[in-house]
Amino acid sequence: MASIKVFGHATTTSTRRVLLTLHEKNLDYELVNVELKDEHKKEPFLSRNPFGQVPAFEDGDLKLFELLLSTLLTDHEDQGTNLLPADSKNIAHYATMSIGMEVEAHQFDPAASKLAWEQLFKHIYGLTTDQAVVAEEEAKLAKVLDVYEARLKEFKYLAGETFTLTDLHHIPVIQYLLGTPTKLFTERPRVNEWVAEITKRPASQKILQ
Numbered sequence: 001m002a003s004i005k006v007f008g009h010a011t012t013t014s015t016r017r018v019l020l021t022l023h024e025k026n027l028d029y030e031l032v033n034v035e036l037k038d039e040h041k042k043e044p045f046l047s048r049n050p051f052g053q054v055p056a057f058e059d060g061d062l063k064l065f066e067l068l069l070s071t072l073l074t075d076h077e078d079q080g081t082n083l084l085p086a087d088s089k090n091i092a093h094y095a096t097m098s099i100g101m102e103v104e105a106h107q108f109d110p111a112a113s114k115l116a117w118e119q120l121f122k123h124i125y126g127l128t129t130d131q132a133v134v135a136e137e138e139a140k141l142a143k144v145l146d147v148y149e150a151r152l153k154e155f156k157y158l159a160g161e162t163f164t165l166t167d168l169h170h171i172p173v174i175q176y177l178l179g180t181p182t183k184l185f186t187e188r189p190r191v192n193e194w195v196a197e198i199t200k201r202p203a204s205q206k207i208l209q
Contacts, residue, residue: 004029007048008055009036013113013172015055016207020168023203025080081203083165097159100166103144111141112173119180138184145184145191152190156197167198175199175208 004022006029008015015031022029034040034054041052048056049065057064077084085093114137118129151158159166174195177185185195198204 003060005032005058006030006055007032007034007045007057009034010207012036012054013109013176014053016172017169018055018057019207020171020203021083021165023206024083024168024201025076027076027079081163083163083168085160085164086162093160097164097166100158100164101169103147104166104169107144108141108170109173111137111144112177115141115180115182116173116176119182120176138182141184145188148194149188149190152194157194163198163201167194171198171201171204172207175204 004027006015006018006022008018008031010016010019010031010033019029019031034045036054039045040049040054045056046052048058048063051065053065055065085097087093115134118134118137122129148158155161157163157167158170174185178195178199185192
């Protein structure tokens with residue numbers, strides 16, 4: 001039995017980021033499903049994350065919530081894919097990766113997640129897409145992707161020439177957006193190449209299975 005346990009739901013982007021990391025690091029794990037109707041808002045899940053948000057994570061004596069993937073990488077840095085900058089002791093390189101993760105969390109993800117909700121999940125739940133919201137969020141996401149397009153003209157990946165956590169953090173919601181009518185990626189050639197590159201990785205394919 002795997003010593004690593006992830007308490008979450010396989011459809012959430014937050015859980016998928018953790019699973020992506022574990023696949024990239026070639027680490028075995030057990031996904032303990034947490035139903036999002038109410039299970040994450042009561043015990044025993046609240047003993048793992050008092051804020052009631054998935055995922056929670058256990059690796060032996062290490063128990064985490066609001067998971068910092070860099071903590072997981074530190075414990076398994078010699079295994080699987082290196083997801084930190086090639087020279088992780090270079091403060092500037094590490095800071096570039098960290099800033100990229102902040103941009104994803106505060107600029108990219110809010111608009112991208114709303115688009116996925118409007119254009120994908122509402123259809124699944126039999127709800128009507130609000131086209132005004134789609135237009136508003138596409139405009140927001142377009143501005144972020146314009147910055148990415150410029151960045152990707154200089155580097156293969158967002159934090160430099162190697163795949164890092166910055167790129168990995170984007171994958172779950174991008175996978176959902178690829179199932180929507182949005183043309184925001186294909187309209188930007190460097191972004192489109194980057195999207196194709198990061199979503200064809202074996203770890204990216206495994207979380208879709």
